[in-house]
Amino acid sequence: MEPNSGSFHAGQKGRRRNLSNPQGATHSPTSPTLPRSLSPLPLAEAIVSCCYSASTRTRYRLNLYQQPVTAGFPSPAEDFVERKLDLNQYLIKRPAATFFVRVTGDSMIGAGDLLLVDRSIEPSEGKVVIAVLNGELTVKRLSQKGNRYYLKAENSNYSDIELEELDDMSIWGVVTSVVHLL
Amino acid sequence: MLALCDANSYYCSAERIFNPSLQNKPVIVLSNNDGCVVARSGEVKNLGIPMGAPYFQIEHLVKKHNIEVFSSNYSLYGDVSTRVMEVLAEFTPELEIYSIDEAFLSLDEFKNRDLYQYGQEIKTTVRKWTGIPLSIGIAPTKVLTKIAGDIAKKDAEGVFLLPEQYTDILSNTAIADVWGIGRSHSRSLPAHGIETALQLRDANLNWAKQQYGVVMQRLILELRGQRCLSLELCPSPKKTITVSRSFGRKVTTLQELREAIATYTSRAAEKLRLHGLTADAIQVFVQTSHFEGSFYGDSVTQTLPHSSDLTPEILHSALMGCDRIYRPGERYAKAGIILLGLRPKTQRQLSLWEASEAVDERSHLLMQTIDSINQQFGKGTIQFAAAGLKKGWGMRQERRSPRYTTCWGELPVVRA
Numbered sequence: 001m002e003p004n005s006g007s008f009h010a011g012q013k014g015r016r017r018n019l020s021n022p023q024g025a026t027h028s029p030t031s032p033t034l035p036r037s038l039s040p041l042p043l044a045e046a047i048v049s050c051c052y053s054a055s056t057r058t059r060y061r062l063n064l065y066q067q068p069v070t071a072g073f074p075s076p077a078e079d080f081v082e083r084k085l086d087l088n089q090y091l092i093k094r095p096a097a098t099f100f101v102r103v104t105g106d107s108m109i110g111a112g113d114l115l116l117v118d119r120s121i122e123p124s125e126g127k128v129v130i131a132v133l134n135g136e137l138t139v140k141r142l143s144q145k146g147n148r149y150y151l152k153a154e155n156s157n158y159s160d161i162e163l164e165e166l167d168d169m170s171i172w173g174v175v176t177s178v179v180h181l182l
Numbered sequence: 183m184l185a186l187c188d189a190n191s192y193y194c195s196a197e198r199i200f201n202p203s204l205q206n207k208p209v210i211v212l213s214n215n216d217g218c219v220v221a222r223s224g225e226v227k228n229l230g231i232p233m234g235a236p237y238f239q240i241e242h243l244v245k246k247h248n249i250e251v252f253s254s255n256y257s258l259y260g261d262v263s264t265r266v267m268e269v270l271a272e273f274t275p276e277l278e279i280y281s282i283d284e285a286f287l288s289l290d291e292f293k294n295r296d297l298y299q300y301g302q303e304i305k306t307t308v309r310k311w312t313g314i315p316l317s318i319g320i321a322p323t324k325v326l327t328k329i330a331g332d333i334a335k336k337d338a339e340g341v342f343l344l345p346e347q348y349t350d351i352l353s354n355t356a357i358a359d360v361w362g363i364g365r366s367h368s369r370s371l372p373a374h375g376i377e378t379a380l381q382l383r384d385a386n387l388n389w390a391k392q393q394y395g396v397v398m399q400r401l402i403l404e405l406r407g408q409r410c411l412s413l414e415l416c417p418s419p420k421k422t423i424t425v426s427r428s429f430g431r432k433v434t435t436l437q438e439l440r441e442a443i444a445t446y447t448s449r450a451a452e453k454l455r456l457h458g459l460t461a462d463a464i465q466v467f468v469q470t471s472h473f474e475g476s477f478y479g480d481s482v483t484q485t486l487p488h489s490s491d492l493t494p495e496i497l498h499s500a501l502m503g504c505d506r507i508y509r510p511g512e513r514y515a516k517a518g519i520i521l522l523g524l525r526p527k528t529q530r531q532l533s534l535w536e537a538s539e540a541v542d543e544r545s546h547l548l549m550q551t552i553d554s555i556n557q558q559f560g561k562g563t564i565q566f567a568a569a570g571l572k573k574g575w576g577m578r579q580e581r582r583s584p585r586y587t588t589c590w591g592e593l594p595v596v597r598a
Binding site: 094095096097099100101102103104105106111114115119120130132133134135136137138139153168169172 | 201310593595
């Protein structure tokens with residue numbers, strides 16, 4: 001049995017074989033110190049022991065669009081390279097006041113969805129809000145009739161709840177977006 | 183004018199943000215290892231439970247008054263603190279973050295505004311945006327803002343603007359309550375007839391300087407309304423980084439002690455890289471409990487082969503140090519490491535025997551990768567094997583609330 005078959009120690013230079021020439025491994029320029037005593041490997045085993053580590057010593061940094069599309073011609077898009085689009089920038093206006101919460105239950109939005117809540121926004125008629133009900137955080141739509149405020153569920157199986165007061169204690173924050181993974 | 187913004191019962195308030203059922207209920211937060219009380223809500227203060235009380239001594243009160251108890255959740259407190267500071271920064275061009283729950287704001291630019299009103303606005307905004315209630319003291323100097331802040335804390339509105347004539351307030355302030363007066367000074371000053379802040383303000387400056395030094399002289403001037411302590415806008419560069427913890431249970435084997443030292447060292451090295459620094463040496467220390475049997479404690483300082491911020495290099499020295507001070511048969515209660523000789527990485531001296539630049543760059547890439555993975559997926563996602571997997575010696579945190587704002591798996595849940 002070969003002592004080194006199946007070995008993945010890329011650093012052991014002496015065990016490297018040249019794939020294209022499995023029979024002539026001892027002549028390979030990459031393995032000058034291979035012991036004479038090793039007999040040539042059958043092809044299947046040679047594949048396993050032929051394991052080189054990727055070198056990360058050299059790197060090329062290419063901006064998107066700067067890779068040549070056609071050899072020899074500069075990309076016409078090169079002058080238009082811009083920053084990448086950042087979803088945070090699109091979704092979050094005030095990072096200090098924005099929190100993520102997870103939904104459970106079915107009266108409004110799919111269970112498991114992620115909500116972005118901005119506490120700096122004033123709650124008002126029609127906004128989806130996080131309200132405090134019986135010491136729990138719940139998500140409902142805020143509705144105003146005259147000077148009375150109600151929490152409505154989108155699901156008609158749930159009845160409206162009247163708010164005693166509209167303040168920090170009853171409204172925790174205003175939902176600005178839903179992240180729903182498909 | 184300056185404003186001192188101080189969060190009320192900060193850790194308890196942070197616990198309440200995502201758990202509204204805690205509103206108006208007595209809440210305490212315990213120190214590392216659930217040892218003693220480090221934060222009390224107003225309700226608990228009224229019950230007469232003192233700060234720092236060992237938990238086992240107050241356990242009967244906890245049951246009797248239905249006090250809600252939490253282990254400290256520093257991921258949460260740290261994140262919420264950053265948010266509070268960000269909101270405060272919108273109200274002033276100059277902000278000094280004094281601690282996790284205190285900041286000084288310069289209001290010099292707002293001379294024409296009603297500062298009491300402005301303080302109210304700051305307080306309301308921080309409360310609404312982050313959920314944290316503040317007390318705000320406004321006065322011409324730092325020392326006076328502390329006194330104003332103490333009054334604001336007791337005031338229902340939570341904001342206190344020191345009036346132009348504040349002699350009465352100083353005469354009602356005990357010397358021990360003045361910022362910067364330590365326990366020994368508050369004992370020795372009464373012997374010189376100084377028992378109130380007012381008497382200190384009117385003390386002779388030269389006498390104070392001779393007797394107590396220039397710090398006391400500045401303090402007196404600050405009490406007179408003359409600003410001597412300016413805002414520290416950029417924190418002074420770190421001189422040392424310490425990571426040290428008490429164990430959840432006593433550690434006796436070298437294997438476990440090495441794991442703990444390796445864990446603390448990895449954490450410290452991560453902090454080092456975060457601040458763009460390198461270290462020259464590492465001090466390792468271990469100690470047994472002061473409360474059982476004979477005390478044993480020892481420390482050793484290992485100089486690193488060259489100034490470094492690479493975990494494997496620092497780890498090597500740390501573990502050598504650990505082996506040197508480990509004494510079999512001892513029951514260790516605490517251990518820690520201190521990184522010494524910190525300096526900016528850009529000023530680092532290369533050593534003759536250091537690995538070639540290419541190897542060095544690969545090591546740095548590795549560190550960057552590990553740091554970013556751990557930042558993204560949570561502490562300890564990738565770690566050096568020396569730090570151990572079981573960590574049976576780890577901190578006791580049996581009542582920690584979820585890391586609501588820093589961990590995808592622990593987000594607050596809302597009912598729909």
